[in-house]
Amino acid sequence: MKAVIPPVKGTRDFYPPQMAVRTWLYQTVRRVSESFGYQEYEAPILEPLALYAAKSGEELVKKQSYVFTDRGGDEITLRPELTPSLARMVAQKQGELVFPLRWWSFGPFWRYEKMQRGRSREFFQWNIDMLGVNSPEADAELVAIAAEFLRTVGLTPAQARIFVNNRRLMEAEFERLGIPPEKRGEVATLVDRRSKMEAAEWEEYATEIGLSGAQLNGLKSLLANEALWQQSEELTRLFEVLRALDVADYVQFDPNIMRGLLYYTGTVFEAFDITGGVRRAILGGGRYDNLLADVGGDPLSGVGFAMGDVVIGIILSELGLIPPLRVQPASVLVTVFSSELLPETLRLAAELRRSGLFVATYPESAKLPKQFKYADRLGMQAVLVLGPDELATGQVTVKDLKRGQQVTVSRTEVYAVVMKILTEA
């Protein structure tokens, strides 16, 4: 093969089979979002770099964003996340929108990172948020949506779990341990890394940060305390609602969940595959109370989460949870017997399309075996033949490819015969 210009690193070509999976995921996300009353929206793919400067976190902005200068000299970013765009859109129309506002979106994002399993530089992400309410009940609704999604795609609580924590609770506990406010960011990172490091190495890291032995021990018992949530009124109310929504079996308290984004202020959560296939978060989110003010709006709090298509795609594919998807839209191929019969063939195809069937014609006259094979390879269910014999009697031959049976019927009956084949398939 001659040299083909390769795709941009980290992007994926979606051939029809992969596109069918992406569309299926989109439709599943849509169904779950809409079942809770969320409205679909979309933001620009290009945004000013300044939009992310405020709160997205330095790593994300400075190292992972695609930034370029446009012809007018402005610094433009290919969006690495959606929440700042959402904040702007809401801030711009804050006076006329109806709150609490429930919105969802599914679109492309870009992050410049090292390629590895579960990560690509161009990915699709589901975002869903509720703005204008600051309550544990609102937090619970978003967690419940995440759980319903997992249930809808067929993941059981034994396969996937949502881990929940609360930053305010952790702040209070850090306070109790005498950890000064300026050190809490580092301690949060320390907590975040615990599952990724050897125990001894982790303790060494804790000492480096400046934790005393007593503080370290306090922190360790804190992180091992599965009942800690009971000290948080927010989490207590959250779990109560989750039980009422019948998703509690998907959700579990975990004081180790902190999350990297700076703008989270209260409840945070992440879903993981717990069968061990992929160790990355399937989805993650939480409560943010200051985001709108940061982009110039009036203070308004929100809660939401995001799910990338890559990790969930790997997990569902490995567990065999992606249903068989139809890649071929046409169910019928009308063969072209000869050049002379081409106009009549096209007329037949047009008639059937107007009656509602999805019909492809062979684009030229060719041997019938070739045309039958074409229909078979593309996954069509019926093949029609209009040859000299049929033309003479005003009939059409309809073959059911799956059963291998065929009938020759009058032209007015073709639609009904094809429909019978399709419904029986």
Added chain:
RNA sequence: GUGCCCAUAGUUCAAUUGGCGGAACGUCUGACUGUGGAUCAGAAGGAUGUGGGUUCGAGACCCACUGGGCACCCCA
């Protein structure tokens, strides 16, 4: 950005201590001039990822690059 592993036909893989690059599946043609899948026969398909080096001779050994995988980092 750091470290380790990998790269041979469209795909999955062979090729002995360095000695003329093969197979299966897939594709195409025919057996079958009005019928797909199954079977049989035949054919096409490769500058062994790119560029250097060692050697009489490199798919194999050495270096760099590109692409991919895994771990770190970060995160969806």
